[in-house]
Amino acid sequence: MAKDNRGNSKPSSPFSFLKKLRRYPATAIGFIIVFLFILIAIIGPSIAPYPYTEQKLSERLAPPSEEHIFGTDQYGRDIFSRILVGSRDVLLVAGSGTAMAVMLGLLLGLFSGYRGGLLDEIVMRLMDVILSIPPLLLAMVILFSLGPSRLNVIIVVGFLYIPMVARVVRSVVLDLKTRQFVEAARMRGEKSGYILFREIFPNVLPHLAVEASMRFSYAIFLVASLGFLGLGVQPPSPDWGLMVGEARTWFHQARWILLFPAGAIALLVVGVGFMSDGLRRMLLPGGVSDV
Amino acid sequence: MALYLLRRLGFIFLTLLLASIIIFSITQFLPGDVAQMVLGQFATEVAIENLREELGLNLPLHIQYLNWAAGFITGDWGDSLVSRMPVQPMVMQRLGNSAMLAGVAIMIYVPLGIALGVIAALKRDRYPDQAITAVSMAFVGLPEFVTGLLLIAIFAIGLGWLPANSSIDPGSNFVQAFPYLILPAITVSLTGLGYIARMTRSGTIDVLDTDYIRAAELKGLPAAQVLLRHVLRNALLPTVTVVAMGIGWLLGGLIVTETVFGYPGLGRLLVYGIQRRDLPLIQAGSMIVVAVYSLSNLAADIIYGLLNPRIRLGR
Numbered sequence: 001m002a003k004d005n006r007g008n009s010k011p012s013s014p015f016s017f018l019k020k021l022r023r024y025p026a027t028a029i030g031f032i033i034v035f036l037f038i039l040i041a042i043i044g045p046s047i048a049p050y051p052y053t054e055q056k057l058s059e060r061l062a063p064p065s066e067e068h069i070f071g072t073d074q075y076g077r078d079i080f081s082r083i084l085v086g087s088r089d090v091l092l093v094a095g096s097g098t099a100m101a102v103m104l105g106l107l108l109g110l111f112s113g114y115r116g117g118l119l120d121e122i123v124m125r126l127m128d129v130i131l132s133i134p135p136l137l138l139a140m141v142i143l144f145s146l147g148p149s150r151l152n153v154i155i156v157v158g159f160l161y162i163p164m165v166a167r168v169v170r171s172v173v174l175d176l177k178t179r180q181f182v183e184a185a186r187m188r189g190e191k192s193g194y195i196l197f198r199e200i201f202p203n204v205l206p207h208l209a210v211e212a213s214m215r216f217s218y219a220i221f222l223v224a225s226l227g228f229l230g231l232g233v234q235p236p237s238p239d240w241g242l243m244v245g246e247a248r249t250w251f252h253q254a255r256w257i258l259l260f261p262a263g264a265i266a267l268l269v270v271g272v273g274f275m276s277d278g279l280r281r282m283l284l285p286g287g288v289s290d291v
Numbered sequence: 292m293a294l295y296l297l298r299r300l301g302f303i304f305l306t307l308l309l310a311s312i313i314i315f316s317i318t319q320f321l322p323g324d325v326a327q328m329v330l331g332q333f334a335t336e337v338a339i340e341n342l343r344e345e346l347g348l349n350l351p352l353h354i355q356y357l358n359w360a361a362g363f364i365t366g367d368w369g370d371s372l373v374s375r376m377p378v379q380p381m382v383m384q385r386l387g388n389s390a391m392l393a394g395v396a397i398m399i400y401v402p403l404g405i406a407l408g409v410i411a412a413l414k415r416d417r418y419p420d421q422a423i424t425a426v427s428m429a430f431v432g433l434p435e436f437v438t439g440l441l442l443i444a445i446f447a448i449g450l451g452w453l454p455a456n457s458s459i460d461p462g463s464n465f466v467q468a469f470p471y472l473i474l475p476a477i478t479v480s481l482t483g484l485g486y487i488a489r490m491t492r493s494g495t496i497d498v499l500d501t502d503y504i505r506a507a508e509l510k511g512l513p514a515a516q517v518l519l520r521h522v523l524r525n526a527l528l529p530t531v532t533v534v535a536m537g538i539g540w541l542l543g544g545l546i547v548t549e550t551v552f553g554y555p556g557l558g559r560l561l562v563y564g565i566q567r568r569d570l571p572l573i574q575a576g577s578m579i580v581v582a583v584y585s586l587s588n589l590a591a592d593i594i595y596g597l598l599n600p601r602i603r604l605g606r
Contacts, residue, residue: 026425129309133581136543137561141577144565145317221434225547228436229562244436248551255444262437273432274425 024281030274037268041091044084052077052085052238061254071256073247079257083264086238090268093150093233094219097157101219102212104158105165110196110204112166113173124170127163135160135218136225143231153223153232160222161215168211172204206283213276217269224265240265299592303585310581311363315356318574331568342372346570363578369571371564378575382557384461386579389545389556391465392479395472396541400480401487401534405527408491412526413518415496424492427485435544439478439551446474458553475552479544483537490533495526528599535591539584 056076064071070079112123130138139156146152176182177200185195226232227241235242243261251258326342327334342348347355362369368378404427411423430438447455457471498504499522507517546558553559557576564572 026421026428129306129313132306132310132585133313133577134539134542134584136546137577137580140546140561140565141314141317141573144568144573217432221432224434225436225543228434228547229550231562231565241434241436244440248440251440251443252448258440259444262440266433266437269432269434270429273428277428 024278026274027278027281030271030276030278033267033271034275037087037271038091040084041088044087048078048081048084050078050081052082053236054078061250061257063254064256070260071254073243073254073257074250079243079260082238082243083240083260086240086243086261087264087268089150089233089237089239090220090223090265093153093239094157094216094223097154097223098161098212098216098219100154100158101161101215102165102208105162106169106204106208108162109166109169110173110201113170114177114192114196114200120170123166127166130160130163135222139222139226140229140231143226148226148231148234150233150237153226156226157219157222161219165208165211165215168207169204172207173200176200176203210276210280210283213272213279217272217276220265220269220272224269295596296593299589303589306585307578307582311360311578312356314574314577314581315359318570318577319352319355359574363575368575371572372569373567373572378571382560382572382575382579385555385557385560386583388461388468388554389549389558391468392472392475392549392554392556393541393545395469395476396479396483397534399476400483403480404484404487405491405530407484407488408530409495409518409523409526411488411492412495412499415499420492423488427488429485430481431485431489433482435478435482435547436551438481439475439548442474442478443551456553458555461555471552471554475548475554478548478551479541482544483541486537486540487530487533491526491530494529495522498522498526528595531595531598532591535587535594538587542580542584 054077056072058076059068059072060074060076062068062072062076068078068080070083073079073082108123112120139160142156142159143152146155182195182199185199190199223232223239224241224244227239227243228245230242230245233239233242235246240261244258244265247254247258247261326339326346326348330338330342347358350358359369366379368382370376371378371381374381407423407427411420414420443455446453453474454471455474457475459468459471504517504521507521508514512521542558545556546562548554549556549559550562557580561573561576561580563569564576
């Protein structure tokens with residue numbers, strides 16, 4: 001539940017934040033993993049020992065060694081370098097997709113919830129219809145039409161998760177709308193825009209942060225799955241899901257070409273999951289655990 | 292109750308109608324020429340024109356949609372562009388295979404997830420709870436292709452206990468298919484397990500905190516009786532909904548899992564259809580998935596209403 005006076009919905013100091021982290025080791029681990037991956041995404045491409053597309057057919061399927069610490073793939077490309085460069089890809093694609101969904105979902109949820117009435121009814125029924133199609137299926141069908149590319153994967157993620165975000169925002173707005181501080185603002189004669197963005201929005205923020213972090217973990221999952229199916233980001237991009245998909249044929253001969261990208265995905269998704277769960281506990285204490 | 296059911300069925304019909312319009316629009320008239328898209332950029336003019344004729348692409352869009360929808364309802368789902376065979380028997384056969392896989396998976400993860408969730412709730416915030424919560428959260432987050440390939444590495448390649456490849460004859464019956472179902476079913480289960488366990492845990496904790504449970508304990512009932520008769524009866528109600536809500540996600544999981552193992556289910560067929568640009572197959576297959584999803588949500592609501600007399604259906 002949101003606090004009923006505004007501006008009082010975030011942990012007050014960095015110290016209380018750290019103290020809370022210590023109580024939940026899994027959350028702390030989650031934050032550390034996510035931080036490390038963001039760091040890798042920023043500096044990774046410049047510290048990668050080889051260009052990620054450089055093929056050395058003489059060294060193909062080489063096991064992990066000093067020159068290639070994660071080994072090489074079926075084209076003799078350095079897997080470690082590809083994973084480093086790929087981390088930027090994953091965070092960028094899943095991250096911008098999530099950002100798009102959160103922005104649009106926020107606006108839709110705010111206006112729809114605040115206005116109410118027929119507009120609200122229509123918007124929400126439309127969201128229900130989108131939600132009635134399983135996300136991976138809808139993503140596959142849309143990418144079939146748009147054609148698989150990095151930009152289109154971002155658009156798909158951004159479109160797909162709008163209903164979930166809009167629903168959460170709307171339910172918070174419906175609750176806040178009847179609170180006294182909003183009533184008071186209305187009595188003062190404030191405009192709707194002011195009430196929405198200065199009174200209601202700050203109280204939606206914690207819910208939005210939790211929702212966004214959850215969507216982000218789903219987005220990584222979705223982008224990786226699409227890459228694996230060969231319907232998302234296309235070769236020779238170092239997308240981790242795509243790497244796993246391509247490596248499948250060589251699995252019996254060279255397990256490392258599969259284990260390292262799969263491990264990277266697993267670590268990142270689990271890290272974001274832990275972080276998201278921790279955010280929920282910190283920002284929405286006592287809140288209902290909606291799915 | 293009858294009125295409620297009627298209203299729900301009407302709502303499902305409306306949902307399916309809108310979903311079919313969405314699916315049809317996305318696949319049919321988003322980017323330029325469908326025939327060109329299906330045949331690829333090197334197709335000849337004549338081939339494209341023939342396909343346009345065959346798919347009725349020269350008709351106005353709403354007529355195209357109505358033709359397709361009418362065909363779908365009457366069981367004429369068109370012919371596959373790749374195999375030239377009718378789509379319907381193929382989709383229904385694969386749907387049966389997916390149902391087998393989903394059934395085995397549900398038999399594994401629902402009871403196990405409930406058990407883990409209850410244990411975690413009873414040992415709240417202590418070691419078993421933290422372990423179960425952390426592990427289930429990790430499993431929920433792992434994509435099926437990661438867990439699936441890991442299981443193949445361990446149980447198929449490493450130990451040699453189970454087949455790594457489940458690409459069986461699509462017409463196999465359950466007994467023939469069973470050995471090939473185990474690894475894919477466990478793969479799907481690992482994700483579902485964490486999900487059910489988390490939901491059961493929070494549901495059980497809510498019930499444990501109520502006054503009537505305290506009353507039951509204080510009047511000296513044996514712990515086992517309190518747990519079975521009082522806690523679980525109430526705590527498991529939300530789990531019913533959760534299991535059904537999980538179906539949508541399960542369907543997504545099946546798409547990836549079936550591809551990992553090469554299992555001939557509906558998900559594998561859809562991926563195949565998209566790779567081969569087989570338009571009628573994609574449209575019919577997607578509609579079936581959406582229909583299954585909607586019906587399972589309805590089933591969940593009905594079961595929930597039957598189990599919980601506090602909810603008066605129909606209002």
